[in-house]
Amino acid sequence: MNGTKFKTLDFATPENAFRMYADTVYRLAFVRTRNKADSDDILQEVFLRYMKVSERIVSEEHLKATLLKITINCSNSLKTSAWFKKTVGLTEDISYTDNVNDGNVLEAVLKLSQKYRTVIHLHYYCGYSVNEIAEIIKSNPSTVKTHLSRARAQLKSILGTEDL
Amino acid sequence: MFKDDYKNALDNIKPDGYIKQKVLKQIENTENIKKPVSKMKVIRRITAIAACFAIAVSMTVIYSHNNDDAVNISDKSYSEIYSAVKTFIPSEQSFVDKLEGFVTVDKDAVVEEYEYVEDIAVGGSANKGSVATNINAQKETTDDGAGAENTTNTHSETTTQVEGVSEADIVKTDGEYIYYLNPEKGVLRIIKAGKSPKLMSYTTVISADFSNVGEMFLVGKKIVILGTNYTSEKCKTVVKIYSVEKPEKPEVLYNCEQSGTYNNSRMIGDKLYLISDYSLNTQKIEADNPETYVPSIVCGNYSGAVKAETVTVNDVCSRPEYTVICGYSVTSGKLLSSRSLLGGIETLYCSTQNIIIAGYVKNDVTAISRYAINDGQIELKCTTEIKGTLLNQFSIDEYKGNFRFVTTINNAIKRKSSNGYVYEEIVTNNALFVLNDKLKQIGAIENIAPDERVYSVRFMGDTAYFVTFRQVDPLFSVDLSDPEKPKIIGALKIPGFSNYLFPYGEGKLLGIGQDADERTGKTGNVKLSMFDISDPANVTESAKELLSQDYSEALHNHKAILADYGKNLICFSTSDYTDNRYMVYEFTQGDFRKLAEINLGGTYSQIRGLYIGNEFYIIADSYILVYDINTFSKITQMYLNG
Numbered sequence: 168m169n170g171t172k173f174k175t176l177d178f179a180t181p182e183n184a185f186r187m188y189a190d191t192v193y194r195l196a197f198v199r200t201r202n203k204a205d206s207d208d209i210l211q212e213v214f215l216r217y218m219k220v221s222e223r224i225v226s227e228e229h230l231k232a233t234l235l236k237i238t239i240n241c242s243n244s245l246k247t248s249a250w251f252k253k254t255v256g257l258t259e260d261i262s263y264t265d266n267v268n269d270g271n272v273l274e275a276v277l278k279l280s281q282k283y284r285t286v287i288h289l290h291y292y293c294g295y296s297v298n299e300i301a302e303i304i305k306s307n308p309s310t311v312k313t314h315l316s317r318a319r320a321q322l323k324s325i326l327g328t329e330d331l
Numbered sequence: 332m333f334k335d336d337y338k339n340a341l342d343n344i345k346p347d348g349y350i351k352q353k354v355l356k357q358i359e360n361t362e363n364i365k366k367p368v369s370k371m372k373v374i375r376r377i378t379a380i381a382a383c384f385a386i387a388v389s390m391t392v393i394y395s396h397n398n399d400d401a402v403n404i405s406d407k408s409y410s411e412i413y414s415a416v417k418t419f420i421p422s423e424q425s426f427v428d429k430l431e432g433f434v435t436v437d438k439d440a441v442v443e444e445y446e447y448v449e450d451i452a453v454g455g456s457a458n459k460g461s462v463a464t465n466i467n468a469q470k471e472t473t474d475d476g477a478g479a480e481n482t483t484n485t486h487s488e489t490t491t492q493v494e495g496v497s498e499a500d501i502v503k504t505d506g507e508y509i510y511y512l513n514p515e516k517g518v519l520r521i522i523k524a525g526k527s528p529k530l531m532s533y534t535t536v537i538s539a540d541f542s543n544v545g546e547m548f549l550v551g552k553k554i555v556i557l558g559t560n561y562t563s564e565k566c567k568t569v570v571k572i573y574s575v576e577k578p579e580k581p582e583v584l585y586n587c588e589q590s591g592t593y594n595n596s597r598m599i600g601d602k603l604y605l606i607s608d609y610s611l612n613t614q615k616i617e618a619d620n621p622e623t624y625v626p627s628i629v630c631g632n633y634s635g636a637v638k639a640e641t642v643t644v645n646d647v648c649s650r651p652e653y654t655v656i657c658g659y660s661v662t663s664g665k666l667l668s669s670r671s672l673l674g675g676i677e678t679l680y681c682s683t684q685n686i687i688i689a690g691y692v693k694n695d696v697t698a699i700s701r702y703a704i705n706d707g708q709i710e711l712k713c714t715t716e717i718k719g720t721l722l723n724q725f726s727i728d729e730y731k732g733n734f735r736f737v738t739t740i741n742n743a744i745k746r747k748s749s750n751g752y753v754y755e756e757i758v759t760n761n762a763l764f765v766l767n768d769k770l771k772q773i774g775a776i777e778n779i780a781p782d783e784r785v786y787s788v789r790f791m792g793d794t795a796y797f798v799t800f801r802q803v804d805p806l807f808s809v810d811l812s813d814p815e816k817p818k819i820i821g822a823l824k825i826p827g828f829s830n831y832l833f834p835y836g837e838g839k840l841l842g843i844g845q846d847a848d849e850r851t852g853k854t855g856n857v858k859l860s861m862f863d864i865s866d867p868a869n870v871t872e873s874a875k876e877l878l879s880q881d882y883s884e885a886l887h888n889h890k891a892i893l894a895d896y897g898k899n900l901i902c903f904s905t906s907d908y909t910d911n912r913y914m915v916y917e918f919t920q921g922d923f924r925k926l927a928e929i930n931l932g933g934t935y936s937q938i939r940g941l942y943i944g945n946e947f948y949i950i951a952d953s954y955i956l957v958y959d960i961n962t963f964s965k966i967t968q969m970y971l972n973g
Contacts, residue, residue, distance in 0.1 A: 273340035
């Protein structure tokens with residue numbers, strides 16, 4: 168930073184970031200939490216947190232990765248929140264099938280456990296490589312690789328197809 | 332394929348419009364709240380604080396870069412531009428380095444911030460008293476009814492700032508057809524107006540990778556669509572000019588592109604002035620390829636990187652970002668001239684003769700550049716800097732060859748909280764500057780309303796009105812009849828604040844904003860105020876109306892409100908958690924009277940109202956509703972499907 172305070176780049180202002188990536192963030196939040204209400208909360212929280220770091224963003228790719236990383240963090244901290252601990256969630260069958268009509272594939276992904284859903288989403292939807300996913304979810308590349316291959320195997324058996 | 336199926340399935344997973352609006356509003360509000368800064372940051376910023384104080388102590392506020400017409404920031408050759416740009420190229424960083432330390436979330440910090448917000452809200456304002464000393468009450472009458480833009484039109488126009496300069500919006504009308512651009516879907520609908528409106532055409536004008544921020548102009552029988560095309564490589568601002576001679580089949584006449592994201596635009600006659608922000612990808616700059624470090628334009632008569640002589644480098648620019656200003660002729664689709672300025676843009680003001688570009692530099696200084704415009708030709712005249720930051724385009728005004736600015740100045744002061752946590756508090760005050768055509772300061776008022784910041788500004792000829800806010804809303808009136816000696820002549824304090832001020836007939840100023848608790852400063856529901864400004868030294872709030880909903884697009888977009896004095900209509904949309912409403916008011920016998928409250932339900936991103944003759948139309952996403960303008964009884968409702 169050379170001691171100079173950079174102004175947030177224009178595409179990286181919280182408002183622009185929101186306009187460009189609100190859906191991306193929301194979708195990852197949804198895949199992780201499997202319900203819309205929590206995803207709404209996470210969406211808000213992500214951009215509040217993002218505002219603190221927006222001036223350090225250097226490129227669009229960096230912006231996207233940062234937002235996804237915050238999303239992962241936010242959905243993790245949701246589980247430790249007082250609200251989550253003190254309330255009983257709906258059973259999963261009800262909560263996530265709501266509003267998902269033509270999503271055989273999506274339903275299949277949502278049947279996986281959270282760590283598998285996350286890597287599948289980051290790889291197939293966001294297009295990240297194994298190494299990049301490891302950076303975003305703060306994990307080991309080989310762990311990610313294992314998760315990805317196990318997730319693929321489970322998906323194949325759920326969907327009953329051979330190619331993914 | 333699984334990948335495509337999965338992507339398609341996720342298309343339905345989207346946050347609701349209401350949630351989006353709420354988060355956007357939250358972002359807007361939080362950005363304006365003073366934030367505590369972590370210890371480390373304070374240490375790093377100490378030099379900056381010192382610099383701030385230095386500025387505060389010295390009374391010279393404006394550093395003028397130029398003497399006469401000669402522009403100091405001289406035109407450069409490509410190699411000179413490259414050397415300026417090169418300073419922004421960062422050292423090699425891997426994907427890992429960039430993410431490191433960014434987003435490790437410090438939970439305590441989040442909690443602290445919320446507590447702090449609370450703290451601001453409850454804390455009293457110690458500096459309040461000094462406001463009064465600044466108020467030099469003097470009776471002065473102005474007979475200037477500037478802004479009497481509301482004549483008896485047969486159809487409504489987009490709300491604009493300057494007469495003769497049109498601004499882009501999503502809905503336009505020529506009295507016969509209604510043109511509606513849905514920026515989210517990229518669809519242009521042309522609707523024949525009347526008691527039973529008819530959808531003439533449904534055209535997909537922009538492709539899927541187009542950003543959902545788009546606007547348009549209507550010039551004669553041409554529609555000019557503006558927006559940003561985000562691709563992985565580069566962002567481009569795209570202009571598409573359609574002929575709507577045949578409303579059932581609009582045809583593309585011209586396409587133009589310029590680098591950067593769409594920022595703003597103005598139309599004077601058939602000359603389009605288009606401004607985009609172009610952030611350089613500093614990792615891809617090549618010394619021998621100017622296209623990688625200067626903006627480029629693609630148009631009927633021009634293609635490729637801009638000429639080196641049209642690029643200026645602002646010596647004080649703090650980021651690798653160009654402001655690209657192009658003048659196009661809508662009739663011929665040709666580029667008339669272009670100017671690029673290295674240094675970002677924040678606020679654009681455009682009168683019929685001048686464009687003022689204001690951009691944040693650093694240390695709370697705003698760089699101002701003035702471009703003379705004439706028939707599509709753009710010429711950089713001079714640049715300067717002023718203290719503080721501007722709120723929006725209404726903070727700038729040109730009047731009788733002088734330029735007036737209202738800014739909010741942030742001074743950083745180091746504070747220590749009770750638990751030993753050191754933070755930097757930003758103490759604000761506000762100022763008004765009058766600059767001549769060489770952008771030299773000729774008059775100023777400083778230290779207005781310490782601890783508050785500007786919420787809305789309106790210049791009306793010799794008088795300026797502006798609202799600052801912390802707990803209560805002082806509406807200041809400033810006498811500018813002697814530009815060298817501006818004087819505050821009145822201050823009215825009422826709870827809440829106004830986000831926009833519109834002249835509404837003789838001696839009246841309409842404010843739209845939010846109510847606020849006088850004790851805590853917590854904002855409440857949407858509020859309309861009518862100020863009696865017939866005596867600027869003694870402004871009174873002659874009427875107010877408190878609405879039941881707490882959000883309106885009109886709070887941050889002046890184009891969302893239709894305030895028509897000729898027809899006596901004040902219309903805008905409001906929303907809350909459950910539904911959207913369209914509100915129609917009139918102002919009669921000194922009070923607001925609700926003509927209609929139309930519950931639209933559901934979630935819409937943008938709702939617009941307009942009138943043609945005796946019909947009032949409301950456009951919300953795929954619906955058009957028609958009402959009788961006199962009785963506001965519903966005539967019909969139509970679903971506009973392609």
